[in-house]
Amino acid sequence: xxxxxxxxxxxxxxxxxxxxxxxxxxxxxxxxxxxxxxxxxxxxxxxxxxxxxxxxxxxxxxxxxxxxxxxxxxxxxxxxxxxxxxxxxxxxxxxxxxxxxxxxxxxxxxxxxx
Amino acid sequence: xxxxxxxxxxxxxxxxxxxxxxxxxxxxxxxxxxxxxxxxxxxxxxxxxxxxxxxxxxxxxxxxxxxxxxxxxxxxxxxxxxxxxxxxxxxxxxxxxxxxxxxxxxxxxxx
Numbered sequence: 538x539x540x541x542x543x544x545x546x547x548x549x550x551x552x553x554x555x556x557x558x559x560x561x562x563x564x565x566x567x568x569x570x571x572x573x574x575x576x577x578x579x580x581x582x583x584x585x586x587x588x589x590x591x592x593x594x595x596x597x598x599x600x601x602x603x604x605x606x607x608x609x610x611x612x613x614x615x616x617x618x619x620x621x622x623x624x625x626x627x628x629x630x631x632x633x634x635x636x637x638x639x640x641x642x643x644x645x646x647x648x649x650x651x
Numbered sequence: 652x653x654x655x656x657x658x659x660x661x662x663x664x665x666x667x668x669x670x671x672x673x674x675x676x677x678x679x680x681x682x683x684x685x686x687x688x689x690x691x692x693x694x695x696x697x698x699x700x701x702x703x704x705x706x707x708x709x710x711x712x713x714x715x716x717x718x719x720x721x722x723x724x725x726x727x728x729x730x731x732x733x734x735x736x737x738x739x740x741x742x743x744x745x746x747x748x749x750x751x752x753x754x755x756x757x758x759x760x761x762x
Contacts, residue, residue, distance in 0.1 A: 541694070568748065579655075579740060579752035580695070593748055627694055639685065640750060642694030 543643035560611040560628030569611040572627040657753035670728040674741030681743040731760045
């Protein structure tokens with residue numbers, strides 16, 4: 538199984554809603570990532586978890602709250618988002634920690650904030 | 652401040668010909684470089700990588716060349732096929748968990 542599965546594929550939410558994005562991998566990877574991608578822009582790193590511990594937070598606003606319940610799962614909790622947070626949110630995992638090697642990406646969750 | 656630059660937003664080639672996608676970087680601490688391919692409505696998929704200790708890496712139709720003195724790398728696809736049509740991202744790592752991506756080049760291979 539070489540897949541990273543993200544749910545939901547599409548999410549529309551209001552600025553007062555609370556929602557979560559979910560990511561799952563069963564490749565035994567110990568590093569998991571959240572990236573944000575806006576149209577015609579490159580993916581931008583948000584968070585990195587290594588061995589279920591948060592290792593990098595790229596100064597992401599607190600309305601985004603990551604969670605890594607176990608080595609296979611990664612969540613991104615969303616609360617009080619702004620319309621400019623609308624983007625494609627990509628989850629990725631990798632085997633190697635201590636160096637960004639080959640990342641396996643999910644298909645992404647496309648978020649629209651109204 | 653873009654550390655990884657892909658200056659061509661798009662490239663169009665004929666089937667069977669060579670596709671050359673270029674990437675420049677500014678951070679001399681980058682020591683590992685990767686190319687990702689992205690189809691619409693899918694996440695990026697890893698294509699090929701190269702370490703800074705090498706100047707060439709080949710995998711089937713795909714070859715990546717690295718010129719450290721010029722801080723430049725390129726991806727060659729020979730022969731190009733219509734199924735290669737996608738957005739190609741160059742990415743670089745400095746040994747940390749951060750992977751810095753370029754803006755991407757949209758490749759169209761015409762039959």
